[in-house]
Each structure stands twice: as structure tokens, then as C-alpha cells.
Amino acid sequence: MKANRIHNFNPGPAALPLPVLEEIQASFLDFEGTGMSITEVSHRSKQFEAVLNDAVDRTRRLLQLDDRFKVLFLQGGASLQFCMIPMNFLRDGENADYVNTGTWSTKAIKEARILNKQVQVVASSEDRNFSYIPREIAFTPDAAYVHITSNNTIKGTQWPAFPDSGAIPLVADMSSDILSRRFDASKFGLIYAGAQKNIGPAGVCMVIIRDDMLSRVPATLPTMLSYTTFADKNSLFNTPPCFAIYTVQIVLKWLEDTIGGLAPMAALNRRKADVLYGAIDASEFYRGTADTDSRSLMNVTFRLPSEDLEKRFVAQAMENGLGGLKGHRSVGGCRASIYNPTPLAAVEALVDFMRTFEKKNG
Amino acid sequence: MKANRIHNFNPGPAALPLPVLEEIQASFLDFEGTGMSITEVSHRSKQFEAVLNDAVDRTRRLLQLDDRFKVLFLQGGASLQFCMIPMNFLRDGENADYVNTGTWSTKAIKEARILNKQVQVVASSEDRNFSYIPREIAFTPDAAYVHITSNNTIKGTQWPAFPDSGAIPLVADMSSDILSRRFDASKFGLIYAGAQKNIGPAGVCMVIIRDDMLSRVPATLPTMLSYTTFADKNSLFNTPPCFAIYTVQIVLKWLEDTIGGLAPMAALNRRKADVLYGAIDASEFYRGTADTDSRSLMNVTFRLPSEDLEKRFVAQAMENGLGGLKGHRSVGGCRASIYNPTPLAAVEALVDFMRTFEKKNG
Numbered sequence: 001m002k003a004n005r006i007h008n009f010n011p012g013p014a015a016l017p018l019p020v021l022e023e024i025q026a027s028f029l030d031f032e033g034t035g036m037s038i039t040e041v042s043h044r045s046k047q048f049e050a051v052l053n054d055a056v057d058r059t060r061r062l063l064q065l066d067d068r069f070k071v072l073f074l075q076g077g078a079s080l081q082f083c084m085i086p087m088n089f090l091r092d093g094e095n096a097d098y099v100n101t102g103t104w105s106t107k108a109i110k111e112a113r114i115l116n117k118q119v120q121v122v123a124s125s126e127d128r129n130f131s132y133i134p135r136e137i138a139f140t141p142d143a144a145y146v147h148i149t150s151n152n153t154i155k156g157t158q159w160p161a162f163p164d165s166g167a168i169p170l171v172a173d174m175s176s177d178i179l180s181r182r183f184d185a186s187k188f189g190l191i192y193a194g195a196q197k198n199i200g201p202a203g204v205c206m207v208i209i210r211d212d213m214l215s216r217v218p219a220t221l222p223t224m225l226s227y228t229t230f231a232d233k234n235s236l237f238n239t240p241p242c243f244a245i246y247t248v249q250i251v252l253k254w255l256e257d258t259i260g261g262l263a264p265m266a267a268l269n270r271r272k273a274d275v276l277y278g279a280i281d282a283s284e285f286y287r288g289t290a291d292t293d294s295r296s297l298m299n300v301t302f303r304l305p306s307e308d309l310e311k312r313f314v315a316q317a318m319e320n321g322l323g324g325l326k327g328h329r330s331v332g333g334c335r336a337s338i339y340n341p342t343p344l345a346a347v348e349a350l351v352d353f354m355r356t357f358e359k360k361n362g
Numbered sequence: 363m364k365a366n367r368i369h370n371f372n373p374g375p376a377a378l379p380l381p382v383l384e385e386i387q388a389s390f391l392d393f394e395g396t397g398m399s400i401t402e403v404s405h406r407s408k409q410f411e412a413v414l415n416d417a418v419d420r421t422r423r424l425l426q427l428d429d430r431f432k433v434l435f436l437q438g439g440a441s442l443q444f445c446m447i448p449m450n451f452l453r454d455g456e457n458a459d460y461v462n463t464g465t466w467s468t469k470a471i472k473e474a475r476i477l478n479k480q481v482q483v484v485a486s487s488e489d490r491n492f493s494y495i496p497r498e499i500a501f502t503p504d505a506a507y508v509h510i511t512s513n514n515t516i517k518g519t520q521w522p523a524f525p526d527s528g529a530i531p532l533v534a535d536m537s538s539d540i541l542s543r544r545f546d547a548s549k550f551g552l553i554y555a556g557a558q559k560n561i562g563p564a565g566v567c568m569v570i571i572r573d574d575m576l577s578r579v580p581a582t583l584p585t586m587l588s589y590t591t592f593a594d595k596n597s598l599f600n601t602p603p604c605f606a607i608y609t610v611q612i613v614l615k616w617l618e619d620t621i622g623g624l625a626p627m628a629a630l631n632r633r634k635a636d637v638l639y640g641a642i643d644a645s646e647f648y649r650g651t652a653d654t655d656s657r658s659l660m661n662v663t664f665r666l667p668s669e670d671l672e673k674r675f676v677a678q679a680m681e682n683g684l685g686g687l688k689g690h691r692s693v694g695g696c697r698a699s700i701y702n703p704t705p706l707a708a709v710e711a712l713v714d715f716m717r718t719f720e721k722k723n724g
Contacts, residue, residue, distance in 0.1 A: 004391070005391065005397050006397030008398070010402065010403075013401060013402055013404060013405060013601065013604055015402050016402055018391075024390065028383060029367065029380075029387060034685075035366055036367070039383070039563040039609065040370055040377055040378055042372050075437035075439070076586055077437070077601055079599070080437070080586045082584075083587065110585075111584055114584055114585070115584065136396050155602055196601055201401035201605050202603055203565045203566070203603030220476060222449075223440075223472075223476070224445060225437055225587075237441070238441040239374065239556060240567030241564055242565065244565055244605065283495045301513070
């Protein structure tokens with residue numbers, strides 16, 4: 001770690017790999033010999049198209065997507081997807097299943113209902129403060145899709161495996177764990193992910209869409225709210241968020257070429273989570289908030305014996321170069337977000353600090 | 363100019379001021395002593411809120427906005443605004459006036475009609491290939507708003523002064539000339555501008571909205587498509603495009619503190635345009651495409667005697683470090699985009715090249 005950098009446990013925007021930042025910095029005044037910054041290059045130039053296509057190709061390889069899938073880059077974050085999904089996929093008289101596992105699922109359900117779409121919540125973990133992932137779900141046989149949130153940043157839960165929805169396409173908000181592990185993408189009709197956690201900066205949302213879902217899109221939608229627009233134009237209908245897509249590309253290059261792909265990435269993420277949960281479980285002072293079998297490998301949420309101690313923990317951690325450990329303002333407590341870019345050394349430094357803090361205050 | 367930088371006449375994404383790029387580069391690994399890149403800083407941090415609020419405050423000062431206005435930052439570009447405007451401002455039974463001055467106006471009209479909104483085109487310059495700005499327009503007395511495109515990047519026209527719509531609020535797409543000159547903002551109900559021409563990189567759209575327009579917004583819109591969402595939360599309902607907003611802030615700081623504000627900026631823009639149009643008018647070889655009294659100070663469109671010469675002109679200019687001079691793919695010809703960041707020296711270098719090229723080929 002460079003002397004002037006902290007260990008960054010922010011929930012999003014979150015840490016990026018240092019080599020990625022260094023590459024962007026080094027080429028910032030002259031991108032690929034163009035004599036321009038990446039921020040000044042035309043989105044219709046061959047240089048930018050190469051960036052975009054490389055980001056798409058790497059995503060395809062990393063997730064082993066077959067030819068039915070398109071990889072798109074949109075703006076508006078996952079929050080805009082919450083309304084685009086029902087607009088694009090639910091025609092009059094159709095319905096969809098939603099699983100409610102926390103704040104983001106709740107928002108997705110709310111946006112579908114604002115549009116007067118028929119959605120049913122087929123499972124929820126609200127009864128125990130969203131501290132677990134529901135099992136044994138009865139899906140609606142004629143549902144157009146099943147919506148899930150793969151990882152819940154605020155409550156620190158994550159689907160350990162995805163539910164079997166049979167022939168019903170899964171639609172998943174993977175903002176906080178996309179490309180953190182391997183899974184069978186073929187079951188998904190749509191995957192979307194705000195980039196600012198695992199794969200890039202804020203300002204771009206990756207959307208992976210399967211061709212049968214594209215065939216559902218009505219012709220009468222506003223152009224910028226139709227997935228067809230982005231699929232037909234390789235995300236270049238209008239000016240895309242070029243810098244954000246470029247950063248995603250460099251992150252994916254790091255993930256594929258430096259880390260070695262999803263298998264070693266997943267192993268590293270598992271190792272980081274094991275180290276941190278291990279420290280929590282070995283202590284009476286720290287207490288995890290999620291059910292053990294639903295724990296997130298990305299967002300480790302925990303409490304201390306009192307709110308006063310939590311406040312001091314977060315403040316003293318910051319003084320020791322460990323940032324972003326405050327829990328979400330809606331729930332309090334502490335949270336360490338340890339997405340793909342977070343190195344094991346950062347987690348080890350955190351665990352060291354936790355032990356020291358416990359000794360002084362436990 | 364540094365040896366490895368070109369003179370960049372791209373229409374957008376476009377040139378940024380070199381000092382802006384250098385400042386971003388220098389702080390890219392450690393923003394304001396946070397030990398994080400600006401791309402890694404939380405949008406809820408005091409550091410990012412300072413960035414956002416400074417961008418808002420500078421815009422307010424530069425445009426002399428009174429307290430009725432809010433300055434917002436959205437995603438999706440001007441293209442998303444094309445549908446948001448009628449969604450937010452046209453209730454059932456209401457209608458709006460649109461002036462059609464080219465490709466972007468045409469798209470704005472199209473999106474309103476996709477939504478089945480009643481809009482009338484009260485003036486158009488389509489009869490002469492959008493080469494002029496219509497004068498003497500009869501607005502519809504009960505129109506909810508009048509939509510105009512202040513500058514037309516593709517055809518190279520610009521409203522020399524804004525039309526008098528009486529009590530009807532003006533709504534303007536100022537993507538390609540925002541903050542390039544002074545004007546009376548008080549007549550406008552809404553101003554919007556994709557940042558990637560005059561004020562920043564792609565990936566953020568500035569929206570300036572007056573309170574009477576906010577009072578028109580229906581309560582039933584999807585959250586991310588309602589101006590109220592962004593106005594109520596100071597653009598922080600969800601994660602905003604942080605890096606793009608930050609770059610806008612640094613550009614506005616340059617505009618206000620280095621250039622000295624809108625009056626000197628406008629004088630410089632006028633001077634650049636005079637030099638370039640002067641060269642075109644002094645020649646029989648180059649021919650401007652827009653009516654003289656409708657010429658854009660931002661996008662100077664011109665033709666050469668043949669398409670073959672135009673192709674060679676663009677290619678040889680590039681070899682001489684003058685990039686982005688090809689006309690829009692829909693119209694051909696040549697175009698030099700000379701937004702705020704383009705220095706006079708770039709225009710002078712272009713004029714020198716034009717003279718040399720004419721001598722060899724005229």
C-alpha cells in the first residue's frame with residue numbers, strides 16, 4: 001500500500017484495484033496515443049469502441065455467457081432498472097414474482113407497483129429484519145419473471161445458491177456481487193449491476209439480457225427506457241458514460257489477467273470473508289447480524305456491545321487508516337465491504353485492529 | 363500545448379481544459395487527502411458533498427440564477443430528458459409547443475409523441491435543411507411550455523437570442539452551448555445539458571429547474587423519472603455519477619476563476635468563431651452551411667468543393683494534429699467544434715492549416 005492510501009471498506013462507491021487507478025492516471029492526458037484524454041475521445045471513435053467491446057468480451061468470457069446474451073451499459077444505476085424491468089417485461093395482465101430480502105428488493109417492488117404492474121412478493125425475510133435469505137419458495141407458475149437481489153449490502157446477506165425457478169426467468173440485481181463468484185448465468189433472463197461496488201466507478205450500470213427477454217419489450221416505450229435501444233446499438237444509441245465504461249474495462253482486465261478469472265477471485269473473496277467472520281465468531285465482543293448460512297461474502301455486518309463503542313470503533317479505525325466501516329444510516333452498527341478489489345491485506349489489517357480495539361475496550 | 367496532445371475539435375465528448383485534466387490526474391490516487399481516488403469516495407461523504415455543492419453554487423453564480431431555481435445532476439444524457447420533460451410537465455389534456463431546428467429537436471418531439479402527449483411544432487427550419495433559426499413564432503397561448511434546442515451541433519446553428527414566449531416557460535436543450543454566453547435564465551422553466559461538450563465529460567446531464575415547473579410534476583411517476591426526486595435529495599437519491607460531477611466542478615472552477623466568468627468566456631468564444639468564420643468567408647474554397655445570422659459559435663460547419671477533398675482535408679488535418687473535423691455522419695462535410703475549452707490557439711492552428719490546404723488543393 002502506498003503511504004497516502006487508506007484501506008477502503010466503503011460500501012459503494014468502493015475501493016478500486018490500485019493498478020487500475022495507476023493505469024488510468026498514467027494515460028489520463030493521452031489515451032492510447034490519441035493525444036486526448038479518455039474523457040475527450042469520441043464515443044464513435046475506434047479507440048472507444050475497442051474499450052467498449054473489450055469490456056463486453058471480458059464479461060462474456062468471465063461469466064461464460066452463451067450467444068443468447070447481450071452485455072449492455074446503461075446509466076441511472078440499479079435504481080433506474082427497478083422501473084425499466086417491469087416496463088419492459090410486464091405486459092397488461094401479466095405478473096411477476098419478487099423475493100424481498102431487504103432495502104433494494106423493497107425499492108424494486110415499489111417501482112413496479114408505481115407503474116400499476118401486478119407483482120407478488122412470494123417470499124420475504126422481513127419478519128426477522130432481513131437477516132436471512134428465504135428458502136423453499138413457491139413461485140407463481142405463470143410469472144413472467146422472478147426478481148431477486150443477489151446480495152444485500154445493508155443487511156449483509158447473500159444468496160448462497162440461486163433459487164430454482166424452473167422455466168421462469170430469473171431477473172437479478174447483482175450490483176453488489178457481480179463477478180465476485182461463478183454461477184450458472186443461463187438461468188437468468190436479466191442481470192443488472194450498478195458498477196460502483198465490484199467492477200468500477202459510479203455512473204454506469206451493467207445489464208446482461210437474454211434474447212427471450214428482448215422479445216418481450218414493447219415497441220411503444222420511450223427510447224431511452226427500452227432495452228431494445230441499447231441492445232440494437234451496442235450501448236451507443238446516445239453518448240454513453242465513456243469514462244465509467246473505460247474504468248470497468250480496466251477492472252475487468254485486472255480481474256481476468258491479473259487475478260486469473262472468477263475461480264481465483266471467488267477463492268480470494270471466500271478467504272477474505274472467512275478471515276473476517278472468523279474473527280467475529282471467535283469473539284464475544286463482536287456479533288454478526290446475519291444468519292450464518294445467509295452471510296454475505298461482500299458486506300460483513302456486525303455490532304459491538306454498544307452504539308457508543310461502535311462510534312469509537314469507526315472513528316479509531318479511520319485514525320488507523322481503515323475507512324468506510326460505519327453501517328448504513330438506516331440500520332447502524334458496523335459494516336466492512338470487501339468487494340473484489342479489496343486485498344486480503346486490508347482484511348488482515350482490519351482484523352488486527354479489531355483485536356486491539358477489543359483488548360482496550362472489551 | 364504539450365507535445366503529445368492534439369488540437370481536439372470533437373463535437374462531444376469534446377476537449378477539456380488542460381489544467382482541468384492535469385488537476386484530476388494529479389489527485390487521482392488521493393483525493394483531498396482522503397487516501398482514496400475520487401472514484402472510491404462515498405457519495406455521502408463530506409468531501410463529495412462539497413464537490414457537488416460547489417458545482418451547484420458555481421452554476422448559480424455563473425448563470426445568475428435566483429432562488430426559484432435548483433441545479434441538479436442526472437444520468438441518461440439529454441436523450442433521457444426528451445421523455446422526462448413531457449412525463450413531468452404535461453398532464454392529460456395539456457399541450458406543449460416545440461420548435462424544430464434539427465436532429466435533436468426532432469428527437470425531443472418524437473419522444474413526447476411516443477408518450478401520446480399533445481405537442482405541436484410551431485416552427486421549423488426543416489424546409490431549408492435546418493440551416494437557420496426560425497423567427498417570428500406564434501406560440502400556442504395555453505401551451506404548458508415551449509421547447510427549443512439552443513444550439514444545433516449537427517447543422518451548426520444557434521439561437522442568437524432566445525424567443526419571447528411571454529408567460530409560457532421556455533424549456534431548452536442547451537447541451538452544446540450551456541455556459542458559453544450570458545442570457546436571462548429567468549425566462550426558462552427548465553434548462554438541460556449533457557455535460558460532454560462545454561462543461562465536462564460524458565455521463566452526467568445538468569438540469570436547472572424552476573420551482574413552478576416542480577409544482578407540475580405528478581406524484582405517480584417512477585422515482586428515477588421524476589424531477590422531484592432529484593430536487594428533494596440534492597441529486598443524491600441514489601449514487602450519482604460522482605466522477606463526472608467532479609470533473610464538471612473542476613471545469614466550472616476553471617471557467618469562473620481562470621477565465622473570469624461568462625462575460626470573458628463569451629468574448630473568447632466570439633473571437634474564436636470570428637477567426638474561423640472569417641477564414642471561411644474570405645475563401646471561395648470553403649463554404650459555410652448555416653445562414654449567417656443563425657451561425658453557431660460552438661459548431662462551425664463547412665463544406666469543401668468535393669467530398670473527396672473533404673475526406674483528404676480531415677485526414678491531413680489529423681496528420682497535422684488537428685482532430686475531430688469530420689462532419690456528423692448524417693450530413694457529411696466538415697465541422698469544427700469550438701466549445702468553451704477550445705483555446706484560441708487551436709482555432710488559429712486550424713485556420714493556418716485551412717489556408718495551406720487551400721493553397722495546395724484550391
